[in-house]
Each structure stands twice: as C-alpha cells, then as structure tokens.
Amino acid sequence: MRYFIISLFIILLPWRLWAYDIEDRIYLGPQNAPIVLKIISTADTNFFRKVIEDFLTRNTGIAIDYVVVSSSDLMTAISENEETFDLAISSAMDLQTKLANDSLTSAHQSDATNAMPDWARWRQEVFAFTQEPAAIVLSAAAFDGLKLPKTRQDLIEILRDNPDRFAGRVGTYDLRKSGAGYLFATQDSRTSEVYWRLTEVMGGLDAKLYCCTSDMLNDIASGDLLVAYNALATYALSREDAGKFIVIYPQDFTTVMMRTVLIPATAENKAEAARFIDYLIDIAWAGGATSSSPLSPLSADLSSVEDAVRRIPIDPGLLIFLDEYKRQRFLSAWEDAILQE
Amino acid sequence: MKRYPNVSGSIRRRLLLILLSGAVILSLGLFFTFQNFAVNLAEESQDNILKASATSILDAVSVENGELNLDLLYAAFSMLSNDADDRVFYAIRANEEFLTGYKDLPRPEKAQLTENYVTLRFEEQPVRLVELDRIVSVAGSPTVISVAVAQTLDGQNALLSRIFTVAVSAGLGVFALVVLLALISERATVSPLIRMTDSVGRRGPNELRPVAAPVPVEMEPLVVALNGFMDRLRKSLSRTEEFIADAAHRVRTPLATVRTHAEATLLRVQKEENREALWEMIRAIDESSRAAGQMLDHAMVTLRADDLEREKIDLGELATELVDRLTPIADLRDIELKLTTNPNVTIEGDPILIQSALRNLLDNAIKYSPPESDVSISVNHQGARASVQIQDQGRGFKADNIPELTNRFQRGENVDGIIGSGLGLTIAADVARAHVGELKLHNNKDIGACATLLFPSL
Numbered sequence: 196m197r198y199f200i201i202s203l204f205i206i207l208l209p210w211r212l213w214a215y216d217i218e219d220r221i222y223l224g225p226q227n228a229p230i231v232l233k234i235i236s237t238a239d240t241n242f243f244r245k246v247i248e249d250f251l252t253r254n255t256g257i258a259i260d261y262v263v264v265s266s267s268d269l270m271t272a273i274s275e276n277e278e279t280f281d282l283a284i285s286s287a288m289d290l291q292t293k294l295a296n297d298s299l300t301s302a303h304q305s306d307a308t309n310a311m312p313d314w315a316r317w318r319q320e321v322f323a324f325t326q327e328p329a330a331i332v333l334s335a336a337a338f339d340g341l342k343l344p345k346t347r348q349d350l351i352e353i354l355r356d357n358p359d360r361f362a363g364r365v366g367t368y369d370l371r372k373s374g375a376g377y378l379f380a381t382q383d384s385r386t387s388e389v390y391w392r393l394t395e396v397m398g399g400l401d402a403k404l405y406c407c408t409s410d411m412l413n414d415i416a417s418g419d420l421l422v423a424y425n426a427l428a429t430y431a432l433s434r435e436d437a438g439k440f441i442v443i444y445p446q447d448f449t450t451v452m453m454r455t456v457l458i459p460a461t462a463e464n465k466a467e468a469a470r471f472i473d474y475l476i477d478i479a480w481a482g483g484a485t486s487s488s489p490l491s492p493l494s495a496d497l498s499s500v501e502d503a504v505r506r507i508p509i510d511p512g513l514l515i516f517l518d519e520y521k522r523q524r525f526l527s528a529w530e531d532a533i534l535q536e
Numbered sequence: 537m538k539r540y541p542n543v544s545g546s547i548r549r550r551l552l553l554i555l556l557s558g559a560v561i562l563s564l565g566l567f568f569t570f571q572n573f574a575v576n577l578a579e580e581s582q583d584n585i586l587k588a589s590a591t592s593i594l595d596a597v598s599v600e601n602g603e604l605n606l607d608l609l610y611a612a613f614s615m616l617s618n619d620a621d622d623r624v625f626y627a628i629r630a631n632e633e634f635l636t637g638y639k640d641l642p643r644p645e646k647a648q649l650t651e652n653y654v655t656l657r658f659e660e661q662p663v664r665l666v667e668l669d670r671i672v673s674v675a676g677s678p679t680v681i682s683v684a685v686a687q688t689l690d691g692q693n694a695l696l697s698r699i700f701t702v703a704v705s706a707g708l709g710v711f712a713l714v715v716l717l718a719l720i721s722e723r724a725t726v727s728p729l730i731r732m733t734d735s736v737g738r739r740g741p742n743e744l745r746p747v748a749a750p751v752p753v754e755m756e757p758l759v760v761a762l763n764g765f766m767d768r769l770r771k772s773l774s775r776t777e778e779f780i781a782d783a784a785h786r787v788r789t790p791l792a793t794v795r796t797h798a799e800a801t802l803l804r805v806q807k808e809e810n811r812e813a814l815w816e817m818i819r820a821i822d823e824s825s826r827a828a829g830q831m832l833d834h835a836m837v838t839l840r841a842d843d844l845e846r847e848k849i850d851l852g853e854l855a856t857e858l859v860d861r862l863t864p865i866a867d868l869r870d871i872e873l874k875l876t877t878n879p880n881v882t883i884e885g886d887p888i889l890i891q892s893a894l895r896n897l898l899d900n901a902i903k904y905s906p907p908e909s910d911v912s913i914s915v916n917h918q919g920a921r922a923s924v925q926i927q928d929q930g931r932g933f934k935a936d937n938i939p940e941l942t943n944r945f946q947r948g949e950n951v952d953g954i955i956g957s958g959l960g961l962t963i964a965a966d967v968a969r970a971h972v973g974e975l976k977l978h979n980n981k982d983i984g985a986c987a988t989l990l991f992p993s994l
Contacts, residue, residue: 295623297659298623298659313619317621318620318621385610508614510614510617510621511616511624512610512611512617515613520608520628521607521608524606
C-alpha cells in the first residue's frame with residue numbers, strides 16, 4: 196500500500212488563533228484519508244515520524260496530523276478545548292495525570308492495556324509507552340581524560356573544584372518554562388536533598404537555563420556548554436552527533452520519566468485513537484524495546500543502573516506539585532538557588 | 537386388599553420445609569451481616585485515608601511573617617493511590633475564601649456531614665469527601681482554614697463487588713451445608729418410621745405379635761398404641777374363631793342326629809323317588825357336617841398357631857393311626873391306603889394341629905380319587921426336614937392355580953361334582969407355616985396329585 200507523506204508546516208497566522216504555540220506540525224498518510232487522527236504531542240517530529248509511519252503501514256485509510264507543542268500548551272489545548280485532538284502524547288506525566296483526574300480524558304481498555312504493567316497506566320486513561328531517564332550529559336571533548344562523575348555528589352565536587360572551567364557552562368531546564376524540567380526537579384527534590392545542593396552549586400556557576408533538552412545538546416555539541424543536568428538521555432543517544440556526548444545515569448538515583456498517551460474526552464476518532472494506543476503499548480511493552488523498534492530513539496537501556504532507577508509513579512501524588520501554592524513555593528526556592536543575583 | 541388412608545401433609549416435607557426456611561433465613565442473615573460489616577469496613581478504611589490526607593494538608597498550613605503558608609506534602613495525595621486509581625480532588629479555603637485546589641468542589645453544609653464525611657457528586661461522579669477545619673492566627677486575627685479532600689469511589693466499589701461475591705458465596709455455602717444437614721436429619725428422623733412400616737408390612741396375615749424391635753422414644757406411644765391395638769385385634773380374632781368353632785360344633789351334633797334319622801327312614805322308604813330324595817339329603821348333611829368339621833379345624837389352627845403347644849411327635853405313628861381311622865371311609869369306595877413309614881421321623885409340634893393337617897390332606901386325596909385306586913402315604917426324612925407325602929391317582933390340580941389353593945374357601949377349578957369347602961388345603965398350609973414348615977402341592981408325572989408337608993426334623 197502506498198501512502199503519501201506530506202509534511203505541512205502550518206503558517207502561523209499573524210493574529211494568534213490559539214492560546215498555544217505550535218512548534219511543528221506534520222501530516223502523514225494519504226491526503227484524502229477518510230479519517231485524520233489528530234495527535235497533539237510534546238515529542239519532536241523526528242522522534243515520532245518512524246512510529247507514525249509504522250502505524251500507518253498497518254492501518255490503512257488513516258492519516259495523521261501531528262502537532263508539536265510544549266507540555267504546558269498541550270495542557271491548555273486539551274483543557275480549554277479550542278481545537279479537538281484525538282490523542283495527546285506528553286512527557287509531562289503530572290499534567291497528563293491531572294487531565295485524567297479532571298475527567299478530561301476518555302477511558303480505553305483492551306487486551307493490550309490489560310497486558311501492560313500496572314504501574315505504567317493510570318485508570319484506563321493514561322498509558323505510558325517509554326521510559327526515559329534524566330541524565331547528566333557531559334561534553335565528551337571537555338571531559339576527555341578526566342574522571343567522570345558517577346553520582347550527583349561527584350558532579351558537585353567536580354564543579355566546586357573547577358569553578359573557572361565550568362562557570363557559565365553548566366545548564367539545566369528552566370523550570371518556569373519546561374514541564375519536563377519541573378517534573379524532574381520536583382521528583383529529584385522528593386528523593387534527596389542533594390538536588391538542592393547541586394542546584395545551588397550550579398547557581399553559583401551562573402547556570403544556563405533551557406526550555407528543552409535539544410537546546411542543551413546543541414550547546415554541548417557546539418562547545419558552549421560542558422554539563423547538562425537532567426537532560427533526556429534518549430535525545431542525546433539518538434542524535435547523529437551522539438559521539439560528542441557522555442551520558443551518565445547517576446548511580447545515587449536515576450529519575451525515569453515515562454512518556455504517556457491519552458485520549459481527550461472530546462476526541463472525534465476514539466476508535467482509531469484507541470488503535471494507535473494499542474499499537475504504542477504493543478511496541479513498547481510486548482516485545483521489549485529493541486533497536487529495530489520504531490520507538491528505539493525514545494527507549495533507553497537502564498540495565499546498568501537498575502537498582503538506582505526511580506520511576507516516577509503515575510499517581511495522585513503528581514497533583515501536589517501542580518498546586519499553585521506548592522508550585523510557587525518550589526519555584527521560588529529553586530530561583531533562590533539557581534539565580535544567585 | 538389395601539385401603540388407602542386419608543393422607544394429609546408429610547412429616548418429611550414439613551421437616552424439610554422448616555429446615556430449609558431456616559437455611560434461607562440463616563444464609564440471608566449471614567449474607568446481610570457480612571455484607572453490612574464489610575461495607576462499613578470498606579467505607580471506614582477509605583474515610584480513614586481521606587482523613588489522614590486532609591490532616592496532613594492541614595498540618596502543612598503555617599503562618600510565616602504574618603502570611604499563610606501552604607506546604608503540601610507529596611504523601612498527602614500519594615497515600616490516596618489505590619488499585620483502582622481513583623481520582624482525587626481537594627480544596628483549601630481560608631475564612632470561606634478559596635485558596636487553592638478545585639474551586640468547584642462542593643462545600644458541604646455542616647449538617648450534611650457525618651463526622652466530617654459526606655458522599656456527594658462532583659464532575660458527574662460520586663465522591664467521598666472529608667472536610668477538616670483548623671483555626672490559625674494570621675496577623676493577630678483568627679482564620680478558619682478548611683481543607684476538603686475527595687476521592688472517587690471506583691476502588692471502594694470494586695472492593696464492594698469483591699465483598700459481595702464473597703458474601704454471596706458464603707451465604708450459598710452455608711445454605712448448601714444446612715440443606716445437606718436438613719436432608720440428613722430428615723432421613724434420620726423418618727427412617728425409624730420407615731423401618732417400622734416395613735417390619736409391620738412384612739408380617740404375615742396372622743402375625744399379631746407386639747412390635748419388639750427397638751424404636752426411638754418419640755415413637756414409643758405409637759408402638760404402644762399399635763401393640764395394644766394388635767392385642768385387641770388378636771383377642772377379637774380369637775373370639776371370632778371360638779365363636780365359629782362353637783357354632784360348628786353345635787351344628788355338627790344335630791346334623792349327626794338328622795343323618796341317623798335319614799338313614800333309618802331310608803330303610804323304610806320303598807318308593808324310588810323318595811329314596812333318591814333321602815340320598816340327596818344324606819349327602820347334603822354329610823357335606824354340611826364336613827364343612828362344619830373343617831371350620832372347626834381351621835378355627836383350631838388359627839387359635840393354637842399363635843400359642844403353639846410343642847411336644848415330640850412321631851409322624852409315622854401319627855400317620856398309621858390316621859390311616860387306620862380313615863380306612864373304613866376309603867373302603868367304601870374301594871380305595872386302598874398304602875402307608876410306608878420310616879422309623880424315628882419325629883418333629884416338635886402341636887399333635888392336634890399336625891393331625892388335623894394330615895387328616896385334611898388325606899381326606900382330600902380320598903375324595904378326589906376315583907374308585908378302586910390307591911392313595912399312598914409315605915413318611916420320610918428329607919434332609920434336615922421330616923416329610924409326609926400323600927399321592928393319589930385322581931385328576932390332580934389344575935397347574936396354573938396351585939398357589940391360590942391354600943387361600944381360604946378357594947377351591948380348585950376341576951372339582952366339579954365333588955363336595956368341598958375349600959378349607960382343607962388352607963388348614964394344612966396354616967399348620968405347616970405355624971411350625972416353620974411348608975406345604976408343597978404338585979401333580980404327579982403320570983396321574984394324580986401329590987401334597988407334601990414338610991417340617992423341621994427334631
């Protein structure tokens with residue numbers, strides 16, 4: 196079966212139609228397909244293209260309109276419902292959980308969802324399909340011949356011992372802008388006080404703040420950045436210039452985020468959306484992610500740090516850090532630590 | 537002949553009905569108690585977690601520099617995580633003013649709350665809500681902080697449906713057990729009754745002994761009544777038989793007188809038709825007298841059989857004596873009685889009854905034998921039994937009604953022309969039965985009938 200791949204970059208209208216920014220948009224599948232599955236996602240198109248293409252070869256008569264937004268914009272898009280989507284894919288587990296908690300999702304149960312691990316699903320509404328560790332990504336060039344840090348404490352010591360070298364060249368997420376960064380930070384803070392010490396040290400080195408992992412990686416690749424904390428390891432490992440990075444899973448604990456998918460309550464093509472979810476679950480959990488899987492760019496080998504893996508549980512606890520009071524309190528503490536002005 | 541009693545109700549059914557209704561009540565009672573208890577327990581455990589969650593949020597409220605501060609703990613909500621992944625909602629208010637959480641979460645009236653809890657609907661689903669208050673002082677003025685935490689009921693409903701399944705199976709299990717016990721006890725209750733019915737039903741027609749087998753105490757009055765009834769029946773029966781014997785006896789004596797007179801008259805009467813009439817008369821008198829004799833015998837057997845006199849009897853001697861006595865009658869028709877006896881064929885029994893039985897059989901043999909024939913009587917051992925066999929050369933029994941011949945007043949089908957009452961074989965059979973013996977009737981191979989009386993040898 197032949198299908199057309201048509202990428203449509205939507206020209207952003209001069210007047211803003213939506214309360215969210217579309218970062219990227221592709222249309223895959225036959226143009227005149229009777230069903231166009233609209234997916235809103237935080238994952239870059241290059242990570243998801245293979246998955247979508249594989250799905251489309253198995254399911255004819257469907258085209259996919261894939262819209263990339265930031266995780267907070269995704270939340271806004273679904274909760275304010277100015278445009279309906281059939282699927283929402285996000286790395287912000289907390290926001291996805293909140294959508295389900297607020298009854299903005301629709302349930303789906305199938306053999307595939309029953310077979311997946313219980314911890315990878317919340318209600319029959321939020322389904323995880325990747326495990327992506329937050330890593331310390333180092334510049335391979337800068338650390339050539341140096342002793343590599345194994346834990347956050349190691350990293351703290353290396354940074355403290357070489358302030359001149361690392362000043363202005365360490366980076367992490369800007370928690371005010373990045374949902375994934377906020378999620379990693381809050382989970383780190385739950386696990387250990389060492390997070391705050393590391394944040395203070397990075398703040399002392401005038402850390403650079405980023406919206407997304409890819410920007411951090413770009414800066415490391417160009418030599419502007421030497422250390423990126425809590426960057427998504429899968430992004431680094433799947434880049435063509437992966438050789439420029441040293442990816443370290445901290446052995447004290449490695450926070451693992453799960454990318455989740457859900458069907459918004461307002462979805463128009465729920466049956467096809469459910470089929471897409473079953474497909475995702477199938478390639479994620481049934482065979483175990485292999486290098487031939489279309490998901491391989493988003494799957495990491497965690498066997499080296501098995502004992503240190505801290506999977507972020509999908510449970511109502513995630514709602515706590517979304518509380519405005521809690522969020523303000525956490526962000527102000529974080530700002531105090533990272534922006535030492 | 538069976539009379540069907542007026543049956544109304546059944547002990548077994550009534551017993552089963554009572555026990556089964558007991559079983560139903562018991563299992564329903566168990567089911568509801570269990571269900572109620574478990575439901576309370578399930579609700580209580582969810583309430584307790586909700587309360588712990590709300591308490592932890594309330595504890596996180598502090599006042600810093602005259603300002604309210606909320607530091608929610610992650611555990612406040614993660615403790616609410618359950619297998620059903622229930623949704624969680626919360627609202628925190630200060631002096632009725634909304635601070636954070638779900639603004640639309642209903643604010644229950646104080647009156648609605650039972651010990652801080654209420655079940656209500658939120659976002660089109662039932663939720664369990666707890667609301668706790670605490671007063672803090674903010675900048676010198678007291679402020680009421682109220683925390684409401686609510687959770688959907690999916691987990692509780694899943695638990696309740698599991699509990700329901702368990703409660704139903706427990707109820708059904710108890711029901712099955714009680715039904716089993718009911719069936720067993722029903723059987724145990726009714727079985728002595730069935731046993732007694734069987735033993736009474738198996739009794740022979742003249743068995744009116746009291747019931748001696750052990751019976752449960754509840755059946756004692758019935759058995760006493762039954763025994764009393766049988767006793768009265770036996771007495772009444774024996775009175776009847778006595779009456780018959782008496783009547784027969786009283787009829788026989790005048791008949792003998794009438795016969796003598798008839799014979800005497802016969803000698804004097806010359807006219808052929810008158811003689812013929814007299815002969816008829818004499819024959820009728822003979823028949824009546826014989827019937828009366830047999831009735832007397834039968835009554836005797838019935839009376840004596842219950843309370844058997846037991847003495848040693850030599851069957852050979854008894855037969856010899858009987859043959860001697862009946863030879864004149866046989867001679868009248870040129871019938872020869874051939875007796876063969878073995879010595880020492882002895883039994884224990886009532887000589888009068890045994891004699892009566894033998895006499896009736898021999899009488900029959902003579903009666904049904906053609907003139908100038910032989911009737912042979914042999915007294916023998918037959919294994920452990922003593923036998924008296926009487927064979928004639930008459931017409932024999934009609935083969936297909938032999939079993940019925942021993943019934944009272946039942947005569948064979950090929951008796952035409954021969955006078956008889958139908959009591960002879962009955963008497964012989966009753967005597968044999970009273971002595972734990974047996975009367976066997978069959979036809980000889982070539983000619984005539986054969987009757988054998990068997991008794992246990994001494």
